[in-house]
Amino acid sequence: MIEFLEILFKILIFPGLLFMLVYSFLLEYLDRKVYALMQNRSGPRWYQPLADFFKLLGKKVIIPADADEKMFRIMPVISIAAVASAFLYIPVFGMRSVYSFSGDLIVVLYFLAIPPLTLFLAGWYSRDVYATLGATRVLTQMFVYEVPLFISLLAPTILAGTWSITGMADFYADHPLFALINIPAMFTALIAFQCKLERAPFDSPEAETEVVSGPLVEYGGRLLAFFKIATNCELVLVVSLFAAIFLPFMSGNVWVDFLLYFIKTLAALFLMILMRATMARLEISHIVSFCWKFLSPIALAQVLINILIRGVL
Amino acid sequence: MSEVDKNQVIVPIGPQHPSLDEPGCFTITLEGEKVVNAIIGVGYNHRGLEKACESRNYFQNLYIIERVCGICSHTHSTAFCRAVEELTGVTVPARAEYIRVVVAELERLHSHLLWLGTACHEIGYDTMFMYTWRNREKVLDILAAVGGNRVNYGVNTFGGVRRDLDEAIVSAILKTVDTLEDEINHYLEIATTETTLMSRLVGVGRLSHEDAIKFGAVGPVARAAGIMDDIRVIEPYGAYKEIPVKAITDTRADVYGRTVVRILEMLESLSIIRYCLKNLPAGVIAVKVPRRVPAGEVLIRVEAPRGECIHYVRSNGTEMPDRVRVRAPSEANWHGMKHMLEGGYLADVPITIAAIDPCYSCTDRAVAVHSEMDSKVMDWRELREYGNEWYKKHGVDVSALVL
Numbered sequence: 019m020i021e022f023l024e025i026l027f028k029i030l031i032f033p034g035l036l037f038m039l040v041y042s043f044l045l046e047y048l049d050r051k052v053y054a055l056m057q058n059r060s061g062p063r064w065y066q067p068l069a070d071f072f073k074l075l076g077k078k079v080i081i082p083a084d085a086d087e088k089m090f091r092i093m094p095v096i097s098i099a100a101v102a103s104a105f106l107y108i109p110v111f112g113m114r115s116v117y118s119f120s121g122d123l124i125v126v127l128y129f130l131a132i133p134p135l136t137l138f139l140a141g142w143y144s145r146d147v148y149a150t151l152g153a154t155r156v157l158t159q160m161f162v163y164e165v166p167l168f169i170s171l172l173a174p175t176i177l178a179g180t181w182s183i184t185g186m187a188d189f190y191a192d193h194p195l196f197a198l199i200n201i202p203a204m205f206t207a208l209i210a211f212q213c214k215l216e217r218a219p220f221d222s223p224e225a226e227t228e229v230v231s232g233p234l235v236e237y238g239g240r241l242l243a244f245f246k247i248a249t250n251c252e253l254v255l256v257v258s259l260f261a262a263i264f265l266p267f268m269s270g271n272v273w274v275d276f277l278l279y280f281i282k283t284l285a286a287l288f289l290m291i292l293m294r295a296t297m298a299r300l301e302i303s304h305i306v307s308f309c310w311k312f313l314s315p316i317a318l319a320q321v322l323i324n325i326l327i328r329g330v331l
Numbered sequence: 332m333s334e335v336d337k338n339q340v341i342v343p344i345g346p347q348h349p350s351l352d353e354p355g356c357f358t359i360t361l362e363g364e365k366v367v368n369a370i371i372g373v374g375y376n377h378r379g380l381e382k383a384c385e386s387r388n389y390f391q392n393l394y395i396i397e398r399v400c401g402i403c404s405h406t407h408s409t410a411f412c413r414a415v416e417e418l419t420g421v422t423v424p425a426r427a428e429y430i431r432v433v434v435a436e437l438e439r440l441h442s443h444l445l446w447l448g449t450a451c452h453e454i455g456y457d458t459m460f461m462y463t464w465r466n467r468e469k470v471l472d473i474l475a476a477v478g479g480n481r482v483n484y485g486v487n488t489f490g491g492v493r494r495d496l497d498e499a500i501v502s503a504i505l506k507t508v509d510t511l512e513d514e515i516n517h518y519l520e521i522a523t524t525e526t527t528l529m530s531r532l533v534g535v536g537r538l539s540h541e542d543a544i545k546f547g548a549v550g551p552v553a554r555a556a557g558i559m560d561d562i563r564v565i566e567p568y569g570a571y572k573e574i575p576v577k578a579i580t581d582t583r584a585d586v587y588g589r590t591v592v593r594i595l596e597m598l599e600s601l602s603i604i605r606y607c608l609k610n611l612p613a614g615v616i617a618v619k620v621p622r623r624v625p626a627g628e629v630l631i632r633v634e635a636p637r638g639e640c641i642h643y644v645r646s647n648g649t650e651m652p653d654r655v656r657v658r659a660p661s662e663a664n665w666h667g668m669k670h671m672l673e674g675g676y677l678a679d680v681p682i683t684i685a686a687i688d689p690c691y692s693c694t695d696r697a698v699a700v701h702s703e704m705d706s707k708v709m710d711w712r713e714l715r716e717y718g719n720e721w722y723k724k725h726g727v728d729v730s731a732l733v734l
Contacts, residue, residue, distance in 0.1 A: 057461035147342050151361075151677070218455050219527050227350035227453045227681040297527040299455025301678040302364065304530055 025116075033110045035102055042250035043067045045257070048284070049291055056295040067250075074243035082236050084145035090236075093140040094244030097133045101251040104129030109187055110258045111279050113272075118184040123175060126183065126259065127168060133252055134160045134214065137223075140245070141233025152232025155223040155302050159213060162306050163220075166313035167210035170203040173320040174263050177328055183262055190266035197266055199327060203320040204264040206313045211256045212290055213305065215249070219297035220305055257283040257290075338362050342677065346375055350453055350681035353691035357684065361677055369672035369680075371665060376692035384655040389415055389489065389624060392652065396642075397483050399657055400693040402445065405431075405438045406635040407657065408487040410642035413568065415489050417629045418646055421620050425612040427491035428570035433504070433607045434477060434486050436600040440511065441470040442636035443593045443600075446688045447518065450590065453681040454531040459521065466514050469507050476500055491617025501608050508601050515601070519594045522587075532587035536671040536683035539584050546667035550638020550660050551596070552687050555581045555588030562634040574606055586686040623650055635660050637688045659693035 028034055046067040054061025081090050107122040109115045115122075134156055141153025175181055177196055178189035190197050213220040224232035234245060261282035268275055300308065340361045346354035356372035380399055384392045396411040397404045409431055416423060444467040451459035471481045478484025478494055486492050496504075522528060538548060543556040553560045557580050563571045564578045579595045581588040626648035633640045638660030645654040664687040671683050709717065719730045 057458045058465055059461055147340065151340075151342065218457075221455060222678065225455060225678065227455070228678050230349055295458045297456070298451070298459075298525070298531050299678075300527060301531065301676060303676070 028116045029106065033113055034106065034116065037111065038102065038105050038251055038254055039247070042247070042254045043071075045253050045283075045287060046250045048287060049253070052288065052291045053295055056291070071243055071246065074238075074246070075240055077239035079239040079241055080236075082144060082146065085236060086143040086145075089139060089143040091241065093136045093143075094237075094241050094248060097136040097248035098244055098251065100129045100132035100136070101248050101255055105251070105255055105258075107183060108255065108258045109184060109262045110254075111276055113275070115184055118182055120185065121181040123171065123181050123183050123186070127171065130214070130252070130255070131160070131164065133248055136248075137233045137245075140237065141235075144233070144236040146236050148229045148231075148235045149233050152223050152229045152235065155229070156216075156233055158302055159216070159220065159223055159305055162309035163210045163213035163313075166206050166309055166317045167214065169314065169317035169321055170207040170210065171259075171263060173203045173317065173324045174200045176321060176324040179328070183259075187262055187266050187268070191268045194267055197264065199324065200264055200320065202316055204260075206317045206320070207260065207264065208286065208289060209293070209313060210309075211260060212293055213309070215253060215256060215290075217290065218294045219300045221299055222302045222305060225299055253287075254283075257286040260286045339367065344680060344684075345372070350684070351691075352449065353689075355689070355691050357672070357680065359672070359677065359680060364676045364678065366672050366675050366677060366680065369669050371668050373665060373691055374695050377695040378692060381655050381657060381696070384652060386651065388622070388650040389652065390622075392655065393488065394485075396655075396657070397485065397487075400635075400659060400690055401482055402442045402690065403438060403635045403637065403640070403693075404483045405434050405486060406633055406640050407642070407659075409435060409569075410631045410633040410640055410657075411644070411655075412487045412489055413633070414629045414631045414642050414644040415620065415624060417631065418624050418627050418644065419489075419620055420625075421490050421618060423491050423569070424615050424618060425570070426495075426614045427616045429607050429611050430492045430494070430496055430616065431487065432570045432574065433496065433604055434474070434484060434492075436603045436607075437470055437474055437477070437504075439600045439636040440597055441467050441474065442688070443597045444470065446593060446636075446685075447590070450586075450682060450685050451528075453685045454528070456528060459518070459528075462514075463518065466511060469511065473500075473504055473507050476503060488617060489620035491615070493617070495616050496608075496611065501611070504604065505608060508604055512598070512601050515594060515597050519591075519598075522590055522594060529587065531679075531682065532590055533583070533585060535586045535675060535679045536686050537585045538667050538671050542667060542670060543584070546670065547663050548638075548667050548687075549663045550635070550688075551589045551592045552664050552667070553638070554579060555592050556584040557582045560639060562632050562639055566632060568631075568633065570607065573610075574603055576603060586682055589686050623648065624652070637661055637690065638663065657693075659690060661687065661690040662694045662696075664689070665694065 030036060047062065047064055050066070051061040081087055104126045106116040107118065107126050138153045138156045138160075141149040141156065175186055177199065178186040180186055180189065216223050224234065229235070234242060237245060261279065265282045267278065269278065342359045342361055344357040344359055345351050346356045354375035356375070358370040358372065359366055360368035380395055384395055387395065393408060393411060397408040399407045444463045448460040448463035448467065451457070451463070474484055475481050477496065477500060478486045486494050538546070538552060538556055540556045540558065543553045543558055548556070549560055559565065559578050559580055561576070561578060562568065563576045567576070577599050579592055579599060581592050583591070624646040626646050628643070628645040631642045633642070640660055641658035643654070643656035644652055647653040668684065668687065672680060675683060722729045
């Protein structure tokens with residue numbers, strides 16, 4: 019019974035759902051604030067993301083007459099569920115992940131593929147011209163960034179010789195210098211993550227000035243709030259995964275690790291904000307050629323290097 | 332969504348769309364992401380200003396004309412004042428001409444900074460948008476100090492200007508000009524080096540030299556295609572006859588060329604302002620103009636930030652004009668729009684539309700289209716009856732409304 023309660027606590031409260039939500043609001047705040055400061059603006063107050071969320075919850079949900087109501091309602095929930103499930107396999111707050119088995123990285127990557135798919139389906143079932151265009155772009159973009167993302171996340175695993183995120187963290191804790199070899203993959207992964215989260219310069223699917231807000235154009239109220247939560251949690255997930263795989267430096271002390279986790283994730287977030295603030299939105303065709311011509315070859319080269327080093331060892 | 336062909340989708344951009352700042356409707360037919368057909372629909376903002384001018388006297392009209400455009404208000408009032416001064420044969424004092432030029436160039440600065448910001452916003456480069464608009468605020472502050480208002484300054488009057496520039500304002504303008512010069516040079520550097528920005532602008536919305544002539548493009552659109560049509564250079568008016576103005580053209584003929592032309596024009600405006608303030612003649616700022624304007628007609632060309640602005644005024648010797656015609660520069664640039672959009676991508680549509688710096692409500696005129704199929708001319712009463720019938724058919728009775 020106690021064991022069951024402990025697992026429930028881990029899943030729902032710490033480091034699970036509740037802490038993920040709180041941290042996601044914090045990250046959204048920092049994202050908006052730092053972005054604003056880079057643009058010479060003052061930015062939102064600390065409670066603004068929370069206020070936005072509650073305000074959205076109170077708004078009326080309007081479902082277009084042509085839309086498939088069931089799909090329209092269920093998509094945000096699936097998106098959150100996928101993100102929350104993936105969260106259990108990632109080491110967060112300087113602790114070990116709630117669950118771990120050999121091969122959990124693959125599972126996390128699969129879970130991470132679900133939010134874009136729900137976004138596509140949400141747009142598709144909205145039966146709106148902008149939503150459909152946005153949905154098509156989501157899918158087009160997904161096909162191009164998944165390849166470099168998978169390759170660049172798998173490169174470190176080849177060096178570590180394990181498919182488990184926790185196992186990998188252990189390996190790099192023992193051999194911290196090996197983490198430096200993965201630096202090219204670190205950057206390709208960061209760019210691919212930016213692409214996955216549909217942040218500028220890869221925000222073509224939700225380009226406000228072109229397709230209004232893409233797949234989510236018909237969403238409002240509670241359902242939109244859920245999608246926003248899912249996106250924010252995905253951000254937490256992505257920076258945590260990034261920190262776990264590419265910045266695996268641990269001290270062994272719980273409190274120092276806890277602090278290190280924040281430093282690592284915030285550094286990753288800062289790089290992502292910098293990317294978002296300093297570039298114009300790329301066209302979808304440019305994104306496709308960029309991912310195939312630059313990201314994938316670099317990630318592949320990293321895999322080759324890691325295989326060679328592994329062979330030498 | 333309406334399907335035309337199996338592979339074609341019609342996307343309406345407007346009348347309500349985040350990328351448009353005024354209502355206009357662009358019906359874009361897409362094949363994938365490629366634009367195969369574009370229908371330009373303007374006319375949502377017709378205000379009947381030309382007609383309104385005919386039933387008011389010249390002094391009242393000055394205030395109507397200033398409100399033709401929210402951005403280039405000074406250009407329109409300058410054109411109208413010059414028309415009336417031409418008809419009455421009044422010579423404007425040199426100091427007034429210089430002050431007009433200073434305000435006109437400040438206006439060009441604020442218009443181009445505004446354009447640069449919106450253009451960057453259209454391509455999702457919000458950081459530049461925020462920076463340029465912050466700089467624009469500095470220009471607006473100066474304009475407010477000169478004219479007492481941020482956009483409709485009310486500086487012009489017949490026979491001169493209403494506000495003088497004193498020492499304090501002159502030094503304030505010079506200080507702002509210095510800061511702006513650094514900033515604008517920085518934007519020029521960004522625009523010519525930032526890869527993502529250039530990838531979105533180069534080769535987009537092309538309007539070649541021949542096409543620009545064919546469609547009668549004006550302003551930065553024509554100048555980016557290598558056509559020198561700056562009225563300040565080819566047909567100087569007012570103080571521009573004495574002030575050296577550098578002709579700025581580009582040969583790229585795309586949105587990127589238009590961006591570079593506009594940024595260089597801002598730098599040129601700064602040097603014109605410096606020259607004017609240095610050589611500001613002493614003397615009165617206005618002379619008296621008779622209330623009645625002698626009969627005659629006149630056509631005036633003035634360089635607006637968006638291009639050539641034409642005012643036509645016909646007087647019949649009374650206090651009111653017989654006819655006022657305003658050809659805002661956007662009106663000339665709409666014609667090439669279809670050509671620019673077609674063959675491009677959906678992602679380029681907002682920036683291509685923005686690149687002519689469109690001003691929808693300045694453009695909209697009532698045009699009688701005579702079609703052989705189904706057209707008739709109605710007077711006011713007939714139109715009202717037709718409207719009542721139409722609403723009745725749709726279940727609303729508005730005949731009780733008194734207009």
